[in-house]
Amino acid sequence: MTRHRQGAFRRSGSEPQPGPESGPASGGGTGSVGGTGGTGTAGSATAVASTDTGAAAPLLVVDNLHVGFPTDDGVVAAVRGVSFELEPGRVLAVVGESGSGKSVTSLAVMGLLPKTARLSGSVRYRGQELLGQSDAVLSRYRGEHLAMIFQDPMTSLNPVYRVGRQIAEAVLAHHDVPKAAARDRAAELLSLVGIPNPKERADNYPHEFSGGMRQRVVIAMAMANDPDVIIADEPTTALDVTVQAQILETLETAQAETGAAIVLITHDLGVVAGVADQVLVMYAGKPVEVGPVEDVYYRPRMPYTIGLLGSMPRLDSARRVKLTPIAGSPPSLINLPTGCPFTPRCPLAEDICEREEPPLAPTAAPDHLSACHFSDQLGLTEEDSRALFAGEHAGIGAGSGTAAGTGGGAAEEAATGGARVGAVRAGADAGPMTPTGTNHPPASEQAPVPGDGPR
Numbered sequence: 085m086t087r088h089r090q091g092a093f094r095r096s097g098s099e100p101q102p103g104p105e106s107g108p109a110s111g112g113g114t115g116s117v118g119g120t121g122g123t124g125t126a127g128s129a130t131a132v133a134s135t136d137t138g139a140a141a142p143l144l145v146v147d148n149l150h151v152g153f154p155t156d157d158g159v160v161a162a163v164r165g166v167s168f169e170l171e172p173g174r175v176l177a178v179v180g181e182s183g184s185g186k187s188v189t190s191l192a193v194m195g196l197l198p199k200t201a202r203l204s205g206s207v208r209y210r211g212q213e214l215l216g217q218s219d220a221v222l223s224r225y226r227g228e229h230l231a232m233i234f235q236d237p238m239t240s241l242n243p244v245y246r247v248g249r250q251i252a253e254a255v256l257a258h259h260d261v262p263k264a265a266a267r268d269r270a271a272e273l274l275s276l277v278g279i280p281n282p283k284e285r286a287d288n289y290p291h292e293f294s295g296g297m298r299q300r301v302v303i304a305m306a307m308a309n310d311p312d313v314i315i316a317d318e319p320t321t322a323l324d325v326t327v328q329a330q331i332l333e334t335l336e337t338a339q340a341e342t343g344a345a346i347v348l349i350t351h352d353l354g355v356v357a358g359v360a361d362q363v364l365v366m367y368a369g370k371p372v373e374v375g376p377v378e379d380v381y382y383r384p385r386m387p388y389t390i391g392l393l394g395s396m397p398r399l400d401s402a403r404r405v406k407l408t409p410i411a412g413s414p415p416s417l418i419n420l421p422t423g424c425p426f427t428p429r430c431p432l433a434e435d436i437c438e439r440e441e442p443p444l445a446p447t448a449a450p451d452h453l454s455a456c457h458f459s460d461q462l463g464l465t466e467e468d469s470r471a472l473f474a475g476e477h478a479g480i481g482a483g484s485g486t487a488a489g490t491g492g493g494a495a496e497e498a499a500t501g502g503a504r505v506g507a508v509r510a511g512a513d514a515g516p517m518t519p520t521g522t523n524h525p526p527a528s529e530q531a532p533v534p535g536d537g538p539r
């Protein structure tokens with residue numbers, strides 16, 4: 085995205101002070117907040133100490149966030165230790181299949197979870213703890229400092245009011261300006277997000293706009309108060325491909341105008357390329373790979389990410405390649421079994437994977453983290469990565485013949501013995517091999533995942 089970091093309408097730094105409700109408190113209703121004192125997700129280099137204050141503090145810090153939902157069948161462990169830091173003007177993509185905890189994470193940051201949710205960990209905006217604050221305090225942050233864009237624009241728009249009025253109300257909620265000035269600002273914002281004839285269109289109702297245009301209106305609303313953080317939760321998922329690209333461009337405009345940092349949530353890794361600075365891949369409520377976008381794309385260190393990459397078209401690949409979806413489904417988040425939750429779907433799973441859940445830990449590149457027992461042995465070429473989930477039997481062996489093909493650093497590592505999974509063998513007589521050479525049945529022949537995870 086554009087690297088413009090100083091918004092055209094930037095305020096002169098008025099940060100909200102914590103209200104009387106300041107400090108860890110109930111997460112609302114039955115919720116509880118237990119600060120973890122910066123212990124963070126096990127092994128997470130993104131975890132931070134919880135003592136940061138004021139101006140020197142990072143913009144947004146999520147530290148060891150856990151969210152559970154009690155249900156009749158047990159507690160849904162929707163988020164199980166998410167940590168990240170967001171720097172001003174940066175774009176963090178949060179990627180994962182449906183049900184991996186992306187939306188619950190963002191709703192926790194915004195303080196929009198139902199009162200039944202059980203929360204722990206920490207969410208700090210410019211050093212101020214948000215978790216456990218009352219709705220009155222949080223509503224001062226929402227809109228003015230943290231804005232959210234949902235997949236369905238009608239989540240944010242009221243069908244019975246004209247769009248100009250709704251944007252003007254968003255301005256008036258945080259600024260003491262004359263109504264006429266708020267209306268002018270609404271038209272200006274509509275123009276910025278690419279709505280033609282903005283003054284006239286401001287008088288239309290949401291149903292008079294197409295889906296893509298409605299999402300532009302919502303982006304205009306998110307920009308209304310020049311927020312520092314915009315969380316966009318699958319903003320393009322409901323739109324067709326050409327409109328998706330336009331909405332991403334509009335988000336780029338929003339960032340350029342406001343200087344906001346963006347958390348871009350998507351199930352589609354393809355959306356992330358060229359947009360994000362950092363990627364956080366989630367599986368079963370946890371980050372399983374975190375790193376700079378190029379590193380995660382070209383040197384993935386977690387089989388789940390490798391599977392996601394193999395299931396999406398690559399415009400950066402010279403060859404035509406077959407797309408291979410990851411077989412199976414994510415696990416139920418109620419009573420998760422011990423071990424790595426990806427085990428039943430992972431072509432590289434070993435016995436240890438069933439016994440121990442690997443921590444998110446730095447790989448050879450310290451800012452690239454992975455939660456896999458064998459992350460240091462993964463340095464796959466694109467070709468090998470695709471073969472892994474295609475059942476084309478990635479064999480073991482450093483410096484194998486296919487290693488020199490693509491993948492930059494990965495290929496280099498393979499050639500020098502860094503990668504354990506190398507040769508792609510023709511034929512399909514046995515299951516894919518594990519890092520230590522054990523054959524596993526192909527995913528299609530493995531036992532079904534207990535309790536297909538709720539979506």
Ligand SMILES: Nc1ncnc2c1ncn2[C@@H]1O[C@H](COP(=O)(O)OP(=O)(O)O)[C@@H](O)[C@H]1O
Nearest residue numbers: 153160162181182183184185186187188538539
């Ligand atoms: N209010 C709720 N009560 C119970 N379970 C919930 C609730 N909200 C979300 N979940 C569950 O939490 C998990 C994560 O959901 P979500 O964050 O929406 O996933 P996604 O990654 O698709 O955005 C899912 O299993 C979902 O069913």
Ligand code: SF4
Nearest residue numbers: 424427430437456457
């Ligand atoms: S190899 Fe083991 S730890 Fe790594 S992703 Fe597969 S199942 Fe999980």
Ligand SMILES: [Mg+2]
Nearest residue numbers: 186187188318
């Ligand atoms: Mg979601």
